[in-house]
Amino acid sequence: xxxxxxxxxxKGLDSTMSYHFGQCPYYVIIDVVDSVxxxxxxxxxxxxxEHNAYDLPNFMRQKGVDVIIVGRMGPKAQTFFKDYxxxxxxxxxxxxxxxxxxxxxxxxxxxxxxxxxxxxxxEEVSEGDLSTEVDRMKKDIAALRKEIADLKSxxxxxxxxxx
Numbered sequence: 737x738x739x740x741x742x743x744x745x746x747k748g749l750d751s752t753m754s755y756h757f758g759q760c761p762y763y764v765i766i767d768v769v770d771s772v773x774x775x776x777x778x779x780x781x782x783x784x785x786e787h788n789a790y791d792l793p794n795f796m797r798q799k800g801v802d803v804i805i806v807g808r809m810g811p812k813a814q815t816f817f818k819d820y821x822x823x824x825x826x827x828x829x830x831x832x833x834x835x836x837x838x839x840x841x842x843x844x845x846x847x848x849x850x851x852x853x854x855x856x857x858x859e860e861v862s863e864g865d866l867s868t869e870v871d872r873m874k875k876d877i878a879a880l881r882k883e884i885a886d887l888k889s890x891x892x893x894x895x896x897x898x899x
Contacts, residue, residue: 739839740765740801741832744878746778749833752885755807755877758792759784764832765799771840789813793820805835805844829881830888837892 742760743751754760760781767775783791793816796804804817805825817824828835828844838844 737768737802738765738800739768739836740796740799740804741828741835742804742806743778743832744881746780748776748778749773749831749836751778751832752878752882753805753807753829753832753835755829755881757804757806757809757813765801766832766836768836768840773836790816793817793822796820796822803839805839829884831885834885834888834892 741751741764742754742757743762743764744754744760745751746762748764749766751762751764754762761784763779763781765777765779766773782795789812793813796817797820801822803823803825805828807827807829809817809824809826814824814826825839825844828839835844
């Protein structure tokens with residue numbers, strides 16, 4: 737099985753997952769046979785800046801991906817992936833290695849409902865202010881994702897020692 741994770745970093749299994757599949761800077765593609773990792777590859781997202789809705793599902797199909805695990809993905813994108821025979825797994829966060837372990841043990845919930853990700857209403861903001869604020873928020877969110885992923889890894893290690 738070939739599993740793809742969205743990622744903020746090109747650190748393979750130690751990468752922090754990125755929240756959105758289309759704009760993430762990297763993908764971590766992992767080959768798993770009988771729950772054993774056989775290969776790990778970090779690749780840049782060739783469509784990070786601009787893409788059509790079907791570009792990434794087609795790219796993943798060309799890479800032989802069976803499952804894509806992400807933080808968030810809209811229902812239209814999920815449909816494109818399913819049409820290409822790729823299972824989207826939505827709602828995951830943390831370090832790639834931790835989420836992979838959770839997925840292989842059936843602990844990652846497969847989400848396909850838009851209800852879990854309702855659309856937010858847009859406030860009126862000037863274009864310049866919005867651009868600056870969006871850039872700042874993207875950096876803050878990436879830093880928070882990394883901190884949460886690090887904390888999750890620590891909790892997993894602690895729980896293993898307790899068992």
